[in-house]
Amino acid sequence: MRDVAARLGVSAMTVSRAIRGDSGIAEPTRQRVLAEVAALGYRPNDLARRLRSGLAHGLVGLVVTSLANPFYSQLSVGVEQVATERGAGLLVASANGDADRERELVEDMSARRIAGLIVVPAGNDHRHLDPRQLEGAPVVLAATPPRDIDVDCVLVDDFGGTYAACRRLIERGHRRIGFLGLPASLWTGSERYRGYAAALEDAGLPVDDRYVSRHRGDIELAEAATRHLIGLAEPPTALITANNRNTIGALRTMQHSPTPVALAGFDDIELADLLQLPLSVVAYDAAEVGREAARLLFDRIEETTTPQTAARPARTQRVVIPTRLVDYPRVPAP
Amino acid sequence: MRDVAARLGVSAMTVSRAIRGDSGIAEPTRQRVLAEVAALGYRPNDLARRLRSGLAHGLVGLVVTSLANPFYSQLSVGVEQVATERGAGLLVASANGDADRERELVEDMSARRIAGLIVVPAGNDHRHLDPRQLEGAPVVLAATPPRDIDVDCVLVDDFGGTYAACRRLIERGHRRIGFLGLPASLWTGSERYRGYAAALEDAGLPVDDRYVSRHRGDIELAEAATRHLIGLAEPPTALITANNRNTIGALRTMQHSPTPVALAGFDDIELADLLQLPLSVVAYDAAEVGREAARLLFDRIEETTTPQTAARPARTQRVVIPTRLVDYPRVPAP
DNA sequence: CTGTTAGCGCCTTCAC
DNA sequence: GTGAAGGCGCTAACAG
Numbered sequence: 261m262r263d264v265a266a267r268l269g270v271s272a273m274t275v276s277r278a279i280r281g282d283s284g285i286a287e288p289t290r291q292r293v294l295a296e297v298a299a300l301g302y303r304p305n306d307l308a309r310r311l312r313s314g315l316a317h318g319l320v321g322l323v324v325t326s327l328a329n330p331f332y333s334q335l336s337v338g339v340e341q342v343a344t345e346r347g348a349g350l351l352v353a354s355a356n357g358d359a360d361r362e363r364e365l366v367e368d369m370s371a372r373r374i375a376g377l378i379v380v381p382a383g384n385d386h387r388h389l390d391p392r393q394l395e396g397a398p399v400v401l402a403a404t405p406p407r408d409i410d411v412d413c414v415l416v417d418d419f420g421g422t423y424a425a426c427r428r429l430i431e432r433g434h435r436r437i438g439f440l441g442l443p444a445s446l447w448t449g450s451e452r453y454r455g456y457a458a459a460l461e462d463a464g465l466p467v468d469d470r471y472v473s474r475h476r477g478d479i480e481l482a483e484a485a486t487r488h489l490i491g492l493a494e495p496p497t498a499l500i501t502a503n504n505r506n507t508i509g510a511l512r513t514m515q516h517s518p519t520p521v522a523l524a525g526f527d528d529i530e531l532a533d534l535l536q537l538p539l540s541v542v543a544y545d546a547a548e549v550g551r552e553a554a555r556l557l558f559d560r561i562e563e564t565t566t567p568q569t570a571a572r573p574a575r576t577q578r579v580v581i582p583t584r585l586v587d588y589p590r591v592p593a594p
Numbered sequence: 595m596r597d598v599a600a601r602l603g604v605s606a607m608t609v610s611r612a613i614r615g616d617s618g619i620a621e622p623t624r625q626r627v628l629a630e631v632a633a634l635g636y637r638p639n640d641l642a643r644r645l646r647s648g649l650a651h652g653l654v655g656l657v658v659t660s661l662a663n664p665f666y667s668q669l670s671v672g673v674e675q676v677a678t679e680r681g682a683g684l685l686v687a688s689a690n691g692d693a694d695r696e697r698e699l700v701e702d703m704s705a706r707r708i709a710g711l712i713v714v715p716a717g718n719d720h721r722h723l724d725p726r727q728l729e730g731a732p733v734v735l736a737a738t739p740p741r742d743i744d745v746d747c748v749l750v751d752d753f754g755g756t757y758a759a760c761r762r763l764i765e766r767g768h769r770r771i772g773f774l775g776l777p778a779s780l781w782t783g784s785e786r787y788r789g790y791a792a793a794l795e796d797a798g799l800p801v802d803d804r805y806v807s808r809h810r811g812d813i814e815l816a817e818a819a820t821r822h823l824i825g826l827a828e829p830p831t832a833l834i835t836a837n838n839r840n841t842i843g844a845l846r847t848m849q850h851s852p853t854p855v856a857l858a859g860f861d862d863i864e865l866a867d868l869l870q871l872p873l874s875v876v877a878y879d880a881a882e883v884g885r886e887a888a889r890l891l892f893d894r895i896e897e898t899t900t901p902q903t904a905a906r907p908a909r910t911q912r913v914v915i916p917t918r919l920v921d922y923p924r925v926p927a928p
Numbered sequence: 929c930t931g932t933t934a935g936c937g938c939c940t941t942c943a944c
Numbered sequence: 945g946t947g948a949a950g951g952c953g954c955t956a957a958c959a960g
Contacts, residue, residue, distance in 0.1 A: 310936095
C-alpha cells in the first residue's frame with residue numbers, strides 16, 4: 261500500500277479510499293490509484309483491515325460431527341451458500357461427536373474472532389457455546405435446541421417425523437417394532453425415540469425395551485445391534501432407525517438375513533430408490549437447515565453491528581424444518 | 595490484555611509472555627497472570643497476533659466443486675484431519691464448477707492471508723492459482739495436475755482405474771461399451787476417457803463415438819445421456835461411467851429399462867453392496883487424497899516459514915493415489 | 929477532495 | 945525477569 265502511494269505521490273489514505281470505493285475521492289485519482297494497484301499486483305490485507313475497523317465480520321464458523329455423514333455435508337452446503345451470498349468465508353471443523361473437542365474448536369474459532377458460529381452440539385452441556393464466552397459472536401445451534409444458553413436454533417421435526425414413520429409401520433400391521441437409535445444424551449436421539457414411543461403408545465402397543473438399542477450413530481454399531489435384534493427369540497418384524505448411519509447398518513445386516521424385517525428410518529438415503537427393499541424414510545431438506553441457520557446467524561450479526569435500531573427485544577428464534585415420509589420403492593411393487 | 599496487565603500492575607508485555615509460554619518470565623508471575631486471564635475470561639486476538647508476527651499461519655483454504663458430492667466431502671474430511679493435527683483452521687468454499695467463481699474465491703482467501711491453499715481446479719487455466727499471485731501462499735492441486743504453474747499435486751490414477759474397469763467389461767465379453775463422462779476440458783474427464791479408449795484399443799475394439807457422451811458430471815445429465823445410449827438402434831451392452839454422479843444417473847435410468855446393461859464406474863458408491871445389480875467400481879481413498887494434499891501443503895508452508903535450511907531445491911511433488919477395482923455384489927451371484 | 933494523526937491488539941526488539 | 949518504544953497494514957476521525 262505504501263508502495264502504491266509512494267509511486268503516485270499520494271498518501272496511503274487516498275489509496276485506501278480508492279480501493280474501498282469510498283466516496284469523497286476524485287474519479288481520476290481513483291483511476292490512477294487502481295491502475296497502479298493492478299500494475300503492482302497489490303492486494304489489501306484483510307486481517308489488518310478488520311483489525312482496524314473492529315469488525316470480525318467476514319468469517320463464520322461451522323462445527324459439525326463429521327463431514328463424512330451426508331446430513332452434515334448437506335448442511336454445510338446450505339451454510340456455505342448463504343455465507344457466500346453475504347460475502348463471508350466459512351471455517352469448518354468436525355468434532356467427531358466429542359464434546360471436549362467441540363469446546364476446543366469453538367474456542368479456537370472465537371480466538372480467530374469469527375463473526376458468528378453455527379454448531380451442531382455433540383453433547384447436552386451448551387454452556388461453552390454462550391456468546392458471552394465467545395467474544396460476543398452470535399451462535400446458532402442446528403439440530404438441537406439450546407440448553408441453559410439463550411441463542412437461536414434450527415431444528416428438524418424429529419418427533420413428528422419419527423412418529424409418522426412408526427405409524428406407517430403400524431398401519432402396515434407391524435406390532436413388534438424395534439428402535440435403532442442414537443444415545444439419549446443427544447437431543448435428536450431422545451426426540452426420535454420419543455416419536456417412536458408415542459406412536460406405539462397411541463396405537464396401544466407396548467414399548468418393549470428388548471427391541472430398543474440406543475448407541476452412537478455409526479454403521480458398525482448399527483450392524484451389531486441389528487444382528488442382535490433379529491436374533492432374538494421373538495424378533496421385531498420392523499425397525500425404526502434413528503439416522504442414516506443406522507439405516508445403512510440395518511440394511512447391510514438384513515441383506516444377509518433370511519427373515520425379512522420392514523424398515524423405516526430418519527434421513528433420506530441416496531440411492532434408496534434403487535434398493536429392491538421396501539423402505540420408508542423421514543426426508544427433509546438438510547441444506548435448508550444450513551441455509552436457515554446461516555440466515556439467523558447473519559441476522560444476528562447485523563443486529564450486533566447495527567447501532568441498535570430502537571429497543572427491539574430480538575427474542576430468541578426457533579425454526580423447525582418440516583419432514584415428509586417417503587416410501588420406497590416409489591412405485592409400489594405388485 | 596491491557597485490563598489484565600493493569601489489574602496486576604504489570605505491563606502488557608508480561609501478559610503476552612505468560613500467555614504464549616515464552617521463556618524469560620518467572621513462574622510465579624506467569625501463574626498470577628494466567629489466573630487473572632482466566633478470571634477475566636480474556637482471550638488473545640489471533641488476528642492482531644498474526645498481523646504483528648507476520649505469520650499467516652493458522653488458516654488454510656480448500657476450494658472444491660461441491661461438498662454435496664461425496665468425493666469432495668471425503669476429500670475435505672482428509673484435509674481437515676491434517677489441518678486439525680497441525681493446529682490450523684480450514685476455510686472451505688465451493689466453486690460449483692465455475693472457473694470464474696473459483697478465481698474469486700481464491701482471491702478472497704488470499705486477501706484473508708491464508709497460509710496455503712488446496713484446490714480442485716474447475717478449469718484448464720491455472721494461472722490464477724500461481725502462488726506468486728497469492729501473497730506467496732503455497733498451493734496444492736488435488737485431482738488435477740498443474741498447468742503452466744509450478745505447484746505440488748495429488749492425483750488419482752484416473753487412467754489406470756478406468757483402463758482396468760473397461761478391461762473387466764471386455765473380459766466379461768462386452769464388445770459395445772459406452773462411456774458416460776465428464777467434459778474433455780477437465781483433467782479427470784480426459785484421463786478417464788483415455789483409460790477407456792486405451793482398454794478398447796488394446797483389445798482390438800473400436801472406439802465408437804456414438805457410444806461416448808461427455809458432459810458435466812451431474813445426475814440429470816447422466817440420466818438423459820444414458821436414456822439416449824440405450825435407445826440407440828444398436829445400443830451398448832455395457833457402460834463406463836466417469837464419476838459417481840454419472841454412475842448414479844446410469845443406475846437410475848437403467849432401473850426402468852428392460853434391456854440389461856452392464857456397468858462399471860469411477861468412484862465407489864455407498865450402498866453399492868446393497869444394489870441387486872452387478873456393478874464394478876474404481877475405488878480409492880478420497881480422504882487420503884485430502885490428507886496427502888494437506889501434508890504436501892503443510893510441508894511447503896513450513897519450508898516457507900523456516901529460514902531456508904540449505905539450498906534444498908524442493909522440487910515440485912506429484913503424488914498418485916492408487917485405485918482398485920471392486921466388483922459388486924461382493925459375493926458373485928450364481 | 930486529500931492528507932495527518934492516531935491507534936486497532938499484539939509482538940519484536942532492545943533497554944534496564 | 946521485566947518494561948518501554950515502535951510498528952505490523954490498515955483505516956477512523958479529524959483537519960485543511
